[in-house]
Amino acid sequence: MPTWNLPGSSFSRPYDTTRIGTSSNDPLTGANDRNLMEGRDGNDTLTASGGDDILIGVGTGNAYGGNDRDTLIGGTGADMFVVGDGNGNYYDDAYGYALIVDYNTSPDTVVIKGDRTRSDGGIGLLSEVRSGVGSSDPELIITTTAGTQAILQDDGGLVDSFRQDRADWLATGTNDLGALWIL
Numbered sequence: 370m371p372t373w374n375l376p377g378s379s380f381s382r383p384y385d386t387t388r389i390g391t392s393s394n395d396p397l398t399g400a401n402d403r404n405l406m407e408g409r410d411g412n413d414t415l416t417a418s419g420g421d422d423i424l425i426g427v428g429t430g431n432a433y434g435g436n437d438r439d440t441l442i443g444g445t446g447a448d449m450f451v452v453g454d455g456n457g458n459y460y461d462d463a464y465g466y467a468l469i470v471d472y473n474t475s476p477d478t479v480v481i482k483g484d485r486t487r488s489d490g491g492i493g494l495l496s497e498v499r500s501g502v503g504s505s506d507p508e509l510i511i512t513t514t515a516g517t518q519a520i521l522q523d524d525g526g527l528v529d530s531f532r533q534d535r536a537d538w539l540a541t542g543t544n545d546l547g548a549l550w551i552l
Contacts, residue, residue: 373405373423375480377455378552382423388415399444414440421447421476426467427459436465443469447476452511452518455552458482459518466517474530474548481511481518483538483551490539490551496528511549 374381384405388397392410399406399417406415408426415424426439437460441450452459452467458481460466469479484491493512509521509528521527527548534549 371405375451375454375552377482382421382449384423385420390415403446408437408439410437412438412440414442416442417444417446417448419445421449423449423451425451425459427465436460436463438465438468440468440470442471443473443477444471447478448473449478449480450519451480453480453482453513453552455482458513458515460516463516467519469519469521472521472527474527477548478550479511479519479521479548480550480552481513483535484514487514490535492535492549492551494528494531494535 370383372381372383383403385402386400386404388399388404388406390397390408390413394411395408395413397406397408397413397415399422401418403420404417404422406417406424408415413426415426417424422443424441424443426441427437450467450469481492491514495510496507497510498507509531510517511519530548538551
């Protein structure tokens with residue numbers, strides 16, 4: 370069984386099926402098992418199914434600073450939405466971000482690069498309505514000093530859970546792979 374290694378960290382996770390995009394706007398659909406999905410360049414839509422999936426809109430092989438606007442849909446299972454790794458954040462641009470449509474606080478995780486030199490970790494959490502994103506409900510916006518990294522559609526109160534994970538990371542340098550995993 371193949372294993373995916375998160376760049377810049379010691380974390381790894383097994384997967385069964387790989388779906389890799391191109392430099393175009395790709396619609397990728399996963400199998401009903403553990404998927405590793407990388408959209409690469411373009412405004413991609415990644416739709417996983419059952420299983421504990423890894424969804425990466427920009428792709429770990431690409432340069433950081435992408436202005437892609439990717440849509441990530443995990444489905445059931447403990448999904449990992451990767452918007453950064455130990456080397457940097459993928460959407461380090463004022464225009465790019467990952468829209469995470471079906472985030473579930475219990476099993477799912479967002480992975481992002483933090484900044485220990487800042488008292489807030491360099492990670493901002495906002496709850497606001499964004500025009501053209503989802504419904505009229507507020508979304509959870511995860512930002513870094515470079516701009517928006519991820520938008521979690523229809524947050525339903527996720528801000529407190531994410532704030533606690535950020536506070537834990539700043540205090541101890543670790544967190545529990547809960548809502549927000551900061552590298």
